[in-house]
Structures are given as structure tokens and as C-alpha cells.
Amino acid sequence: MSETTSTHYCFYHPSVETELRCNKCGRYICPKDAVRTPVGYRCKGCVKEQQDIFYNATALDYVLTAVITCPIAFIAALIVPRLSIFAIFVGPIVGIIIAEAIRLATSKRRGRYMWIVALVCLIGVTIIPLWSTLEFVLGGGLIFMPQESGGILLSVGLDAIYLVLASGTLMARMRFGK
Ligand SMILES: [Zn+2]
Ligand SMILES: [Zn+2]
Structure with missing residues (x-):
């Protein structure tokens, strides 16, 4: 993986090339995994984490x-x-x-x-x-x-x-x- 051109692959789909990154954790994600939030595109993992804080019922x-x-x-x-x-x-x-x-x-x-x-x-x-x-x-x-x-x-x-x-x-x- 030491080519001159740096290609990046989706964290969730290792065969899919992408340049899109989650703006929280920095992982590369393909558009399919990107969730649009008021603060930019985020990966599913980060969105879930955010929701778990939001949903705080016991x-x-x-x-x-x-x-x-x-x-x-x-x-x-x-x-x-x-x-x-x-x-x-x-x-x-x-x-x-x-x-x-x-x-x-x-x-x-x-x-x-x-x-x-x-x-x-x-x-x-x-x-x-x-x-x-x-x-x-x-x-x-x-x-x-x-x-x-x-x-x-x-x-x-x-x-x-x-x-x-x-x-x-x-x-x-x-x-x-x-
Ligand atoms: Zn993320
Ligand atoms: Zn993907």
C-alpha cells in the first residue's frame, strides 16, 4: 500500500474507494454510510454514539x-x-x-x-x-x-x-x- 497515489477505502466496505471522511473520528466512509448531521457528514458509529447520549432513559x-x-x-x-x-x-x-x-x-x-x-x-x-x-x-x-x-x-x-x-x-x- 505504498503507491504514489493514495487511495482510501471505506471503513465499512473495504472494497469501495472513497475520499469522504467522518468529521468526528476521521474514518473514510462511502456516501452510503455517511449520515448528514447539522455539523457535517458523520459515520454510522459516531451518529449512534451521539444518539446514545441523547437517549438517556433508564x-x-x-x-x-x-x-x-x-x-x-x-x-x-x-x-x-x-x-x-x-x-x-x-x-x-x-x-x-x-x-x-x-x-x-x-x-x-x-x-x-x-x-x-x-x-x-x-x-x-x-x-x-x-x-x-x-x-x-x-x-x-x-x-x-x-x-x-x-x-x-x-x-x-x-x-x-x-x-x-x-x-x-x-x-x-x-x-x-x-
Ligand atoms: Zn465517525
Ligand atoms: Zn461504505
Whole structure:
């Protein structure tokens, strides 16, 4: 490797020639591995390291996330079917309440998968009280009670809209919120 022309090879792909370097550790990386950051191109290793500092949640924070989300989501799931059309407005509010409660309890620490835990808890807990209605509908119950079908379908639909809005708001707050 003592030629006059100095060719450099990608740290991750030893057969790929490249002149691009990570501006943190100085390794040669091909454009495929380069991650554009606000401070320039960096290698995957350096980006991961940076994210690990950014995501500082402990295992306890994940437990707290579940412990906080479940009761709030459960109470909301009991109230929402009584609200009829107002369920739509309650969705985003519930999402915000859960996200803020988690933020306070975990002292604003971040976890890479914390939003997934919260989302699974929210959806799981919301579906439990709905389950009997859903089973009834799927089991063909509406055929035997056609006079009730409109009301039941409307309430299932509103609950579904509530859940989508609550989950969407919660996810947006936890993933992208400050
Ligand atoms: Zn690097
Ligand atoms: Zn490469």
C-alpha cells in the first residue's frame, strides 16, 4: 500500500474507494454510510454514539411510561363512549395529557422506544372496554338487531377516531416534541 497515489477505502466496505471522511473520528466512509448531521457528514458509529447520549432513559423510565399511560388511557376509554361526537376533541387532549405526564415523571429523559411502549399501552387499554362491542359486531350481532346497528356502528366509529387521534398526538409529542 505504498503507491504514489493514495487511495482510501471505506471503513465499512473495504472494497469501495472513497475520499469522504467522518468529521468526528476521521474514518473514510462511502456516501452510503455517511449520515448528514447539522455539523457535517458523520459515520454510522459516531451518529449512534451521539444518539446514545441523547437517549438517556433508564429501564425505570420505561416502566414509568407504562404505569402512567395505562390508568390515564383506561379512564379515558371509560369516558369516551359517553361523549358521542365530543370523543373526537378528547382524543388529542388525552394524547397530550399522557405525553406530558410521562415527561414529568421521567424528568424529560428520552428513550428510543419509549413512544412505542406508550402507544402499545394506550391502544391495548382502550380496546379492552371496546372488545365486547367489537366481538358482537364481528359475530354478526347486528344482523339480529338491525334497529341497533346504526348506533353501535357510530359509537365504534367514534371510539376508533378517538383512538387514532389520541395515538397520533401521543406519538408526535413523544417522538418529535421537545
Ligand atoms: Zn465517525
Ligand atoms: Zn461504505
